[in-house]
Amino acid sequence: MRADELRGALPGVPEKEWLSDAEARVRTDPDQLPALFARAGRKLGRQPLADRPDWTPGLAGRVLLLLAVPHKDDRVLDLYWHGDTGERLAVLHALALLPIGDAGVPLVEDALRTNDTRLVAAALGPYARHLSPATWRQGVVKCVFMGVPLSRVDRLDERADAELAAMLTGLAQERAAAGRRMPADATALLNRIQQKQED
Amino acid sequence: MRVFDPHIHMTSRTTDDYRRMADAGVRAVVEPAFWLGQPRTNPGSFADYFDSLLGWEPYRASQFGVRHHATIALNPKEANDPRCRPVLDLLPRYLDKDGVVAVGEVGYDSMTPAEDEAFGTQLALAREFELPALVHTPHRDKAAGTRRTLDVIAESGIDPGRVAVDHLNEVTVGLVRDTGCWLGFSIYPETKMSPPRMVEILQRYGTERVLVNSAADWGHSDPLLTVATGEAMLAAGFTADDVDLVLWRNPVAFYAQSGRLDLSDLPAPEPSYAGSSLARGGS
Numbered sequence A: 001m002r003a004d005e006l007r008g009a010l011p012g013v014p015e016k017e018w019l020s021d022a023e024a025r026v027r028t029d030p031d032q033l034p035a036l037f038a039r040a041g042r043k044l045g046r047q048p049l050a051d052r053p054d055w056t057p058g059l060a061g062r063v064l065l066l067l068a069v070p071h072k073d074d075r076v077l078d079l080y081w082h083g084d085t086g087e088r089l090a091v092l093h094a095l096a097l098l099p100i101g102d103a104g105v106p107l108v109e110d111a112l113r114t115n116d117t118r119l120v121a122a123a124l125g126p127y128a129r130h131l132s133p134a135t136w137r138q139g140v141v142k143c144v145f146m147g148v149p150l151s152r153v154d155r156l157d158e159r160a161d162a163e164l165a166a167m168l169t170g171l172a173q174e175r176a177a178a179g180r181r182m183p184a185d186a187t188a189l190l191n192r193i194q195q196k197q198e199d
Numbered sequence B: 001m002r003v004f005d006p007h008i009h010m011t012s013r014t015t016d017d018y019r020r021m022a023d024a025g026v027r028a029v030v031e032p033a034f035w036l037g038q039p040r041t042n043p044g045s046f047a048d049y050f051d052s053l054l055g056w057e058p059y060r061a062s063q064f065g066v067r068h069h070a071t072i073a074l075n076p077k078e079a080n081d082p083r084c085r086p087v088l089d090l091l092p093r094y095l096d097k098d099g100v101v102a103v104g105e106v107g108y109d110s111m112t113p114a115e116d117e118a119f120g121t122q123l124a125l126a127r128e129f130e131l132p133a134l135v136h137t138p139h140r141d142k143a144a145g146t147r148r149t150l151d152v153i154a155e156s157g158i159d160p161g162r163v164a165v166d167h168l169n170e171v172t173v174g175l176v177r178d179t180g181c182w183l184g185f186s187i188y189p190e191t192k193m194s195p196p197r198m199v200e201i202l203q204r205y206g207t208e209r210v211l212v213n214s215a216a217d218w219g220h221s222d223p224l225l226t227v228a229t230g231e232a233m234l235a236a237g238f239t240a241d242d243v244d245l246v247l248w249r250n251p252v253a254f255y256a257q258s259g260r261l262d263l264s265d266l267p268a269p270e271p272s273y274a275g276s277s278l279a280r281g282g283s
């Protein structure tokens, strides 16, 4: 979601004045960011947003706090490395909106190493354009492996290539040997890649 | 029977335990930060441990339909190791996290000056971060340790209604009962406290402010002894509502004082139990 969409999704949230105040505070005193960022989850709420059920007010509010804070790079990295899962998810969602260049790549690589499907899925959002093709392919195959829907992967068809197709074919063979099926979205992706190669 | 285990070290347990617990009715747990059996030699080891209590372990629990929260502290045993003292400086950042519902386990192991200092400092942190405190009482010299524990709690100025004094038994329960603190009992397979002895304590002292936990960890312990205690209560003539009070509503009420307890993704309780409004906490 873009910043204006985030704000647009929040009008029904009762604590949005807490958020305006917190944004103003991190603008003038960025050292307050870690505590306000940590508290935003419970202050703003963890229920799904009406228009965007995959987002919560807490998640949207945390992303807006990151957008408000000046001199972002080190602060964003610090919030991830010292964050709980909810905070790390918010940082991953915010990366593509922040002017931090490649500085967030180690965070995304870390998220892809975890076994938490929420972190793996968030790592393959729009900011994944900064990942090397090899890392990105491993991430996509890991999604198939863990059952993360491929709809969560940004620019999937644009980046899917012959090497990814080879990796998915290998996984499909292993699954067949074990008497297990590939997820339907992975089989469909494989078909689309092969179709593209024939065209 | 729905069960909230207010003190269990799931990091040391297997996925089979999670499955058996969920099947038996354990729907929520609190995992206090404690000693791991092997001494840690630097604050980084604690940071990774705390991260696991707030990251991987709740995720692992969720795979089995169990809600997981944590308490964070420097435990009394390792408070004696100068290499671990800087952990106290790490705590403020962790105590702000959503999944933290108390400061703990704090208290005494050998009643040293270093333990005095760590205990007092962390009770002050509990007040600062508006969190309850989970207090471990020593296994050796227990009665004296419990008395000293209660003195420190009283001096700290924390509201006793926000303190659970844990690992009590027949000898120490009387010391704590009139202080206003919550009474924690850890049920073990042998020695210490068993389900039948727990039932006798409940018959004598009542169910008010009583918390029953398995304290299961890497030692000889059993994560289903909370459930066994509920069954022993029913067999002794307690009602299903008494069991629900002790094994669910009491721990919910204690930890809901943090304002951070979140049980919203659990199935709705049976309509006969009205206590669920506490579950989401305020704040």
Ligand SMILES: [Zn+2]
Residues within 6 Å of the ligand: B007, B009, B032, B034, B105, B215
């Ligand atoms: Zn313990």
